[in-house]
Amino acid sequence: MSTPILSLQHVHKSFGPAHIIRDANLDVLPGERHAVIGPNGAGKSTLFHLCSGQFAPTEGKILLNGKNIAGLKPAEVNRRGLARSFQITNIFPGVTVFENLRLAVMRKHNLQFVFWRSAARLRLVNEEVDDLLTKIRLTERAQTLASQLSYSEQRSLEIGMTLASDPQVILLDEPMAGMSHEETDYTAGLIREITEGRTLLIVEHDMSVVFSLAHRISVLVYGEIIATGTPEEIRGNARVKEAYLGEEAA
């Protein structure tokens, strides 16, 4: 077994008296597509917040490429190669789609405190933005304000922005929520394509997507990871059926 690229070791998170993540242990292997499933309120998004620097864990270690990132700031985590999307759309609403992606792409080219170059003339950046626009099928909407996109278009933009920094590890929190069948299919294909050569950790409620996309699945219930395994193993797992999949099927 190769060493995990992202590894959660005995991670706990409490908000005051509420113990939301209880001793989570999870190894995500390089190159795999790993899904986290679980009922509403299980703590899936909280887990993502912990990995991406939004919150610091109360206890435990989070290793990215073998280095502890627990408690680092979001920007620092991003710089170390982990990018994420959000369950609640998190974009720059008042500027164009193009600008949204450009802001996301610029960081990768170390364009942060640069005030002596014209953004419009950054050839590489613009090419990458155009490329992303094609991928997320928003080329036609490049000059539209992000706030005026439809909900599912905004979800696509969210994915595009997450990709922009060319991350090693991508965390997607319910990327397909609110999409039509066709859009879900397309996005599943897109995620498959863009995560080629990267590592994906995804939270998704659409089980057909999860079971066809993921190499491995972890099941989170009440802040505990009760099982990790291949889709077949998870389907056959009695505890999972009882705690989660059973209720979905019913």
Added chain:
Amino acid sequence: MKYAPLLLLVTVAVLIALPWLVSGSMLNAAVQMLISALFAMAFGLLCGQAGMLSFGHAAYFGVGAFAAVHAMNAFGGEGLLPTPLLPLVGGASGLVSGLLAGYFSTKRTGVYFAMITLALAELLHALAPHLKTVFGGEAGVSSFRMPAWGIGFGSLNDVYFLTLVWTLVSIGLLYLFSKTPLGRLALGLRENAHRLRFLGYNTHALGTLIFAISAMFAGIAGALQSMNIEAANYVVLESHISTAVVLNSFIGGVRVFLGPAIGGAVMTFFGHVSSDLTRVWLLYQGIIFVLVMMFLPRGIVGELVERIRNPSGEGLARTISTLLARLASLAIAAFGAVFLIEFLQRVLSPEYRAGVTEGNWPDIALFSYDWAPLSVLPWAFGLGLFGFGIALVIMVNRRVAARKEAQA
């Protein structure tokens, strides 16, 4: 929008020709307008583009003003810092103080940010009278503009051109800045700082830097101001200077590039014109602000740009005739309102009250007529005009609405 470069060219040409077109007093007002415009543009970078509402921008304006006066005295307008380059000192001091103040204030956002900027400016304002060597006490610090580069800088014309060049160059630089990666990130900061952090950006450093650049241009404006009057006094640190730049920028439109400049220039012009005519200019300024925010929330220029981008679909002639009808009705209402306010102000003024004896209320001269304050006439006249104007506005609006309905 395709006429924008042409419009710009004409404006610059008019500005260059201005000394030959207007009187000295007007030219003096024009210098003030340019300074207000630049100051508002500096504020607009921070508030409009980066979404950080500062209530303490007088501090950086003032720092620039004092730095320039001290530099003027130290260098005598020669050597390393000839007179035309003195605004650089204002800019540098604005930049440094902006880095410092920005570091602390941008640790917070929204209301807390605004409160910190306000507190820092008030701190400086409270300290200033005690630091006599720096701020010169009640008398302030004065200086003289020395000749340099073969220019005298004694005449108003020279001052005007100095101010014009610095204002245009600064606004040009601000425009170019808005097109750079850092300038684009200012928008990101305004729209969603949280997301920027998850894209790997250091939002605190970004905020500090943009704050400092805004303060730098405020400092240049301050330097131009003190060079114009050849003095600086700690009244430039007063909070009404901070307030005025906020109001002016919003009236012009803080989210469109030249909005703050136009707002600053127009309001300064009104202030100049009306200071001879009325004592209640601040009241009018407040009323204009409230009205603009209620009916043109994007500001005057913002609304104009919006109309040009999304024309009403009624054709140019119709649009213009509707606009003229609206303006004419508003002018009538405004005249009525101004009449009432001025009349009331005169009735309530202590000078007039002193002249009232035993129920004998002398007539009041207003708009070259004498009006008896106890008669119905002046009140009915003002109220009537105001009501008539408003009724006309409503009528115009109804017509437009009816036409729209007929189209749909």
